[in-house]
Amino acid sequence: MSASTAPVETAARQHWMAVLARADSAQLDTRWQALNLQPEYQFIRQPEIGLTMLRGRVGGSGSPFNMGEMTLTRCALRLTCGTLGVAYIAGRNKQHALTAALVDALLQDGSYHDRLQSELIEPLAAIYKKNCAARDAKTRATQVQFFTMVRGED
Amino acid sequence: MYVAVKGGERAIDNAHALLAERRRGNRDVAELTVEQIRNQLPLAVDRVMTEGSVYDPELAALALKQASGDAVEAIFLLRAYRTTLPRFGYSEPLNTETMQIERRISGTFKDLPGGQTLGATYDYTHRLLDFALLAEGETPPSLETDSAPLEPCPRVLELLNSEGLIEQSPKNDERPRDITREPVDYPAERAVRLQNLVRGDEGFLLSLSYASMRGYGDSHPFAGEIRSGQVTVELVPEELGFPVVIGEIVLTECEMVNQFHGSKTEPPQFTRGYGVSFGYNERKAMTVALMERALRADELGEAVNFPTQDQEFVLSHTDCVSANGFVSHLKLPHYVDFQSELEMIRRLRREAGKQENNAPASAVEEKTV
Structure with missing residues (x-):
């Protein structure tokens, strides 16, 4: 939405936060464990489950209205170097939110950025893309190819 | 009591x-x-x-x-x-136009940019019990796939918009009233009606839609577009101040097209009714769209002749939790209320019996009012 207008740094952060939020909790955990990083941190906000009210638009594009709520889990923490990591993740998985907040903080740190980007964010983004493409391929096969039957002489 | x-x-x-x-x-x-x-x-x-x-x-x-x-x-x-969970604010308004489409059909146009896509649907099934499902073991269906990319699917009703034949959805970014926080006042604004209908009982809204289409209302529209798929949810965390993606949800959306004969200020044009539901609940999205339009009668200057067009009648009875609660409360002990009514009936009958012997019948009726 505003990703295109935001400064590059914010856009990059928005991208990895989206990848982390969309990742399957178990896959994120496995890949995070495999990195074997144990950064020290302090909680600013312990992983906490809550609700957000989803807003839609009347007619899909008109004025906003409140559609109903969804569950989400948030977490905020600070690395000992002072970098802030934040995560807001759909659903109720506290470990997912904690890992995502840690990764968000470490990605802002030059010494971890490239490794996390190539070993965590890029593979998870590829999985998400692959899942979307697989879903699209099944959907596409149900697309109607209309043809018109000509009836009568004229 | x-x-x-x-x-x-x-x-x-x-x-x-x-x-x-x-x-x-x-x-x-x-x-x-x-x-x-x-x-x-x-x-x-x-x-x-x-x-x-x-x-x-x-x-x-x-x-x-x-x-x-x-x-x-x-x-x-x-x-x-x-009610046990804290509220972490409101999402950014969802952009359903960029939904990852899993189904998209239109009853108004055969050929559409992006095409008509059936997705997983019970439509066209024969409604014959499938005894294979009763048997043990499963045979996975052979699934065809088509890896050609899906074309973008713009909103169908925008096709009418180019000719100016359909009303515009008014757009302002005022904070919509939230009925989980504030009570509903009548007449209710459109955002409030829609929030109420989306969480309303499917059976009640389905029957009201049916009634309004059969003649107890003036609503026999076309299904302009029905779409289901994955929609990205974004919100602005208070720590960050810019929107972030928190995940995806599945939504079904329906836009109905109704005739409108025009008014003193508006030329004849099509009007819209909008509905949405969580998941793949197409019936619900359609009934919300039908009732959303029916309840716009007042706003469009149409005569409100039927309960299906009456905001207070519809909106105050949509909630299945409230409705179930009120009906269920009859199971609570009403022993004292009932005793007093029993006592009153007995007394009235005693008095009526007494007067039948020495007074005309009209006097008895007056006494019992």
């Missing part, structure tokens, strides 16, 4: 234990898991999420398990649970 009645504790404890036993059923049959309900009864899950007004498939599946499959009880459980 209710009276505190003691002495039921043991009976209640045992009744709950009996309920748990009945819910479990025959112990020779494997127990149903929440994950199975979530995966294999997804439309039941979608209904509970939509009317429970909380998008969380796992919680909705748990509620269904706990409620022995009773949708209204499960919705009540989910609504009760939501």
Whole structure:
């Protein structure tokens, strides 16, 4: 939405936060464990489950209205170097939110950025893309190819 | 008037234990898991999420398990649970135009940019019981795929917009009133009506839509577009100040096209009714769209002749938790109320009997009013 207008740094952060939020909790955990990083941190906000009210638009594009709520889990923490990591993740998985907040903080740190980007964010983004493409391929096969039957002489 | 009645504790404890036993059923049959309900009864899950007004498939599946499959009880459980959670603000308005389409059809145009895509639908099935599902073991269907990219699917009703034949959805970014926080005043604004309808009872809204289409209302529209798919949710965390993606949800959206004969200020044109539901609940999205339009009668200067067009009648009776609560309250002890009515009937009959012997019948009627 505003990703295109935001400064590059914010856009990059928005991208990895989206990848982390969309990742399957178990896959994120496995890949995070495999990195074997144990950064020290302090909680600013312990992983906490809550609700957000989803807003839609009347007619899909008109004025906003409140559609109903969804569950989400948030977490905020600070690395000992002072970098802030934040995560807001759909659903109720506290470990997912904690890992995502840690990764968000470490990605802002030059010494971890490239490794996390190539070993965590890029593979998870590829999985998400692959899942979307697989879903699209099944959907596409149900697309109607209309043809018109000509009836009568004229 | 209710009276505190003691002495039921043991009976209640045992009744709950009996309920748990009945819910479990025959112990020779494997127990149903929440994950199975979530995966294999997804439309039941979608209904509970939509009317429970909380998008969380796992919680909705748990509620269904706990409620022995009773949708209204499960919705009540989910609504009760939501009151225990803090609210972390509001999402950014969802952009459903960029939805990852899993189904998209139109009853108004055959050829559309992006095409018509059936997706997983019960339409065109023969409604014959499939005894293969009763047999053990499963044969996965052979699934065709088509890896050509899906074309973008712009909103169908925008095709009418280019000729100016359909009303514009008014757009302002004022904060919409939230009926979970503020009571509804009548007449209610469109955002409030829509929030109420989306969480309203599917059966009630389906029947009202049916009535309004049959003539108790003036609503026999076209299904301009129905679409289902994955929609990205973004919100602006207070720590960050810019929007971030928190995940994806499945939504079904419906836009109905109605005739409008014009008014003093508006030329004849098409009008819209909009509906949406969580998950793949197409019936619900359609009924919301039908009722959303029916309740615009007032705003469009149409005569309000039927209950289906009456905001207060419709909106104050959509909620299945409220409706179920009020009907269920009749099960509470009304011993004192009933005793007093019983006493009154006996007295009236005694008095009527007395006067029948020494007065004309009209005097008896006056006494009993």
